[in-house]
Amino acid sequence: MGVSVSRPEEGVRVVTVDVPPVNALPVQGWYDLADAVRTAGADPGARCVVLAAEGRGFNAGVDLKEMQRTPGHTALLGANRGCYAAFAAVYDCEVPVVAAIQGFCLGGGVGLAGNADAIVASDDAVFGLPELDRGALGAATHLARLVPAHLMRTLYYTSRTVTAEELRAHGSVWRVAPRAELRAAALELAREIAAKDGALLRLAKAALNGIDPVDVRRSYRFEQGFTFEANLSGLADRHREAFVASREARG
Incomplete structure (x- = not known):
């Protein structure tokens, strides 16, 4: 369990996340993922990295239970910096990154997928940002790389999800396959x-990053400032506590 790197064939490195039960990563998990992606991409023999996951879904975002049980803002700051590091590692990976998405891809999962170079998804995959329901803000930067602007805003405000087939229709998913x-x-x-x-x-990866119309690192960092503001105001704690309580009630 955790984050691992494998070499299934020449030129390909697979970074796999396996953090039961839902791949909601604790602070250290985001840093581990960032290190694994950077290491895989820096391997002289690597020419493509696949970012994958085991279990029910690709990624459920931040471990909110860790955040709620940690006093002060230590976990929040750690999650902010860890997510930033992991998203940047995917974006700045020296070679192209293919994200293999199954099941749910939520919150931080959208950050990872949105910064990948290509996405292959299972036919049961759904993508979304339930951030407002959980007292947070962020990853709109990355959702905007997957869907048109007005759809991004609607999904963000409503916390609704979009299917892999719908994203394929928008051109952001390369292929949808059976799980x-x-x-x-x-x-x-x-x-x-x-x-x-x-x-x-x-060279191609560096060139394509260089012509991106939006600086994803700066844009995401700007969003994170509003997440911290929500925490300072007490809004975030109320929503996180309600979400964690509802999850525990469901077992």
Whole structure:
């Protein structure tokens, strides 16, 4: 369990997150993920990285229970910085990153997927930002890379989710596969990318990041300031406590 890196075939590295029960990452988990992605991308033999997960869903965001049981703002600051590091590691990875998404991709999961170079998703995958329901703000920067502006705002305000098929219609998901075939589908795309010259792929990644119209690091950092404001005002605690209590009541 935790974060691991494997080498299933030449040129491809797979970073896998396995943090039961729902891949909601504690503070250290975000830093571990950032380190794994950076290490995989810096490997001279790597030409493509697949970001995947085990379990029910790809990622459920931040571990809110850790945040609620930690006094003061230590966990909040850690989660903010850890998420920032993990999202940036995906975006700045030296080689292309293919995200393999199954089940739920929520909150921080959207941050990871939105910063990936390509997305392959299972037919049961859903994407969304339930941040307002949980007393937080953030990752609109990344959702905006997946859907048009007005849909992004509607999803953000309502906390609704969007399916992989819907994202494919918007052009942000490359392929939708049956869940049992997701890993194979992601590796197929990674293999095609990894067949290219590694030095050229690194130049291409740097060039494409350089022409992005939005600086995702600065944009996301701006959003995080409002999350901290919600915490200082007491809004965030009320919503997080209600969410954690409802989860515990459901067992």
